[in-house]
Amino acid sequence: MEEKHVNKSALLVEKEDWKKRQRNNRLKKILTISSPIFVLLLWEILSRTAIIDPRFFPPPTVILSTLYDMAASGELLEHVKISLYRILGGFLLGVIPAIALGLLIGMYSPFRHFFQPLIMALMPIPTLAMLPIIIIIFGIGEFSKIATIAISVFFPVVINTAAGVMNIDKIYTDVARNYGASPRNFFFKIALPGSLPVMLEGIQMGQAIALLTIVAAEMLGANSGIGYLIWMNYKAFLLPQMYVGLVLISFFGYLFSLVIRGLQSKLVPWK
Numbered sequence: 001m002e003e004k005h006v007n008k009s010a011l012l013v014e015k016e017d018w019k020k021r022q023r024n025n026r027l028k029k030i031l032t033i034s035s036p037i038f039v040l041l042l043w044e045i046l047s048r049t050a051i052i053d054p055r056f057f058p059p060p061t062v063i064l065s066t067l068y069d070m071a072a073s074g075e076l077l078e079h080v081k082i083s084l085y086r087i088l089g090g091f092l093l094g095v096i097p098a099i100a101l102g103l104l105i106g107m108y109s110p111f112r113h114f115f116q117p118l119i120m121a122l123m124p125i126p127t128l129a130m131l132p133i134i135i136i137i138f139g140i141g142e143f144s145k146i147a148t149i150a151i152s153v154f155f156p157v158v159i160n161t162a163a164g165v166m167n168i169d170k171i172y173t174d175v176a177r178n179y180g181a182s183p184r185n186f187f188f189k190i191a192l193p194g195s196l197p198v199m200l201e202g203i204q205m206g207q208a209i210a211l212l213t214i215v216a217a218e219m220l221g222a223n224s225g226i227g228y229l230i231w232m233n234y235k236a237f238l239l240p241q242m243y244v245g246l247v248l249i250s251f252f253g254y255l256f257s258l259v260i261r262g263l264q265s266k267l268v269p270w271k
Contacts, residue, residue: 083214087210101115211252
């Protein structure tokens with residue numbers, strides 16, 4: 001009888017803990033949703049009452065209406081398509097070699113000593129400061145914009161990947177060596193999985209940098225894309241259209257972040 005009573009008490013405690021976790025999760029979701037809604041409502045009220053100048057800060061409802069009109073006319077789709085093409089092309093062009101080189105730098109000391117000074121010297125240079133050189137090399141076509149994004153993405157990914165490999169617990173590398181693991185097995189079964197958590201953080205950082213870079217690159221040297229849309233509407237003082245571009249950048253940044261977080265939960269569920 002006493003044992004049954006203890007088991008029943010344990011089940012009740014566990015049930016209460018589960019209910020508490022559920023309440024906490026619901027509260028977190030409510031807070032996550034409520035903060036942007038609160039800011040948008042406040043912005044709407046302040047703009048409608050002219051507490052803030054509606055010429056410079058048009059109400060969110062006006063921005064959404066403008067977004068709908070631009071989407072319906074087909075104008076917006078063309079800018080979005082070209083920007084996404086540049087972002088994805090540059091992102092892949094920067095991430096793939098960065099992962100390969102980061103793994104080699106983390107695994108092999110000669111690679112580390114050869115490439116690390118170059119990376120440390122080039123990384124502090126803003127990518128946009130290198131834009132004239134990129135244009136000289138690749139011209140003013142699409143590839144120069146893709147290369148600009150690739151360069152900006154490359155550095156955080158290669159550094160995080162190398163750091164991820166070097167931070168792998170030494171016991172795994174010792175076991176691999178003791179059992180005579182081939183370089184191929186060490187690469188794919190130790191270095192790559194072990195570096196994934198830190199590598200994915202670098203990729204997350206890289207996607208944010210890619211969005212920043214594409215906007216700046218399209219403002220400086222393009223006649224299409226979301227950055228061009230923002231800059232041209234700003235110069236024409238069409239501020240609702242300008243804000244549409246900013247909303248799109250924010251949306252894609254959030255979407256890409258969710259995709260990478262989802263990928264992270266699948267690839268490294270222990271994190």
